[in-house]
Amino acid sequence: MSNLGDIKRRIVGVKKTQQITRALKMVSAVKLRRAQQRIVQARPYAHRLRDILGHIAHGINPDAHPLLDVRDPGRICYVIITSDQGLCGSFNQNIIRRAEDEILTHTESEVEIVLIGKKSRDYFSRKGYKVIGEYVDFFKELTFKQAVDIAELLKDLYVKEKLDRIYLVYNEFKTAAQQDVIVEQLLPIIPVRPHEEKNLPEYIFEPDQISILDRMCPNNMHIQMWRALLESYASEMGARLTAMEYATENADKLITELTMQYNRIRQENITNEILEIVAGSEALKA
Numbered sequence: 001m002s003n004l005g006d007i008k009r010r011i012v013g014v015k016k017t018q019q020i021t022r023a024l025k026m027v028s029a030v031k032l033r034r035a036q037q038r039i040v041q042a043r044p045y046a047h048r049l050r051d052i053l054g055h056i057a058h059g060i061n062p063d064a065h066p067l068l069d070v071r072d073p074g075r076i077c078y079v080i081i082t083s084d085q086g087l088c089g090s091f092n093q094n095i096i097r098r099a100e101d102e103i104l105t106h107t108e109s110e111v112e113i114v115l116i117g118k119k120s121r122d123y124f125s126r127k128g129y130k131v132i133g134e135y136v137d138f139f140k141e142l143t144f145k146q147a148v149d150i151a152e153l154l155k156d157l158y159v160k161e162k163l164d165r166i167y168l169v170y171n172e173f174k175t176a177a178q179q180d181v182i183v184e185q186l187l188p189i190i191p192v193r194p195h196e197e198k199n200l201p202e203y204i205f206e207p208d209q210i211s212i213l214d215r216m217c218p219n220n221m222h223i224q225m226w227r228a229l230l231e232s233y234a235s236e237m238g239a240r241l242t243a244m245e246y247a248t249e250n251a252d253k254l255i256t257e258l259t260m261q262y263n264r265i266r267q268e269n270i271t272n273e274i275l276e277i278v279a280g281s282e283a284l285k286a
Contacts, residue, residue: 018255039227045223053213053216053220065214068213070188075162077163081171082096084118113132116138151218165188168183173231179238189217
């Protein structure tokens with residue numbers, strides 16, 4: 001009978017866990033819909049701004065603006081964007097693994113990192129890397145100002161020549177079940193070469209290219225950082241939704257298996273009791 005009690009307690013435990021996974025799935029679905037709306041609104045502007053800025057930057061002297069200045073990559077910074085919470089499958093592990101692989105390729109450069117999210121903070125802070133910025137509890141209320149603050153920090157470090165390359169490492173949202181790890185150069189801004197142009201028209205600049213770059217370069221950094229944060233957040237919600245859906249389905253299967261096992265043992269116990277009763281009755285007759 002002790003086996004029956006253990007199995008029954010386990011069934012109850014799995015059902016409680018399933019309630020949690022189902023609730024997290026529903027919450028993630030709601031948040032994912034909102035996150036998708038935001039990223040759909042931000043993407044076209046961010047991509048178009050990047051293309052136009054690259055088009056403007058092409059053909060002028062890189063020394064004309066400090067954010068176009070290309071230097072030897074002696075000091076490289078990676079901005080690694082993960083989540084603050086777990087229960088989202090391999091979302092964080094994929095980012096951390098890719099970021100560390102990228103870092104290890106720069107054996108002749110000094111690497112510094114900016115960590116966004118508790119998961120990246122918890123991992124890289126133990127590895128001995130030089131951390132120049134940490135942002136945790138970041139995605140509770142994600143705002144554009146947060147993106148601006150990070151972008152301004154990076155811009156100042158680059159302009160002061162304390163950094164020579166800056167890369168973003170984040171998950172780009174595709175679908176709820178698919179997120180692609182992206183490593184993207186943020187600074188210096190990459191000019192669009194003629195064979196890379198995407199049917200961009202020729203522009204007449206007023207007052208001049210340099211004045212426009214002074215306004216557009218910082219703005220582009222703000223927007224690209226904002227887009228990366230939105231991409232990461234939508235990817236996190238999609239990964240969590242998928243993980244909780246699988247967990248709920250697995251709980252269903254486990255409950256079914258445990259219930260069958262419970263019924264089988266219970267039936268065996270009933271059969272044994274009947275056999276004992278019959279055997280006792282036969283013994284009395286004898």
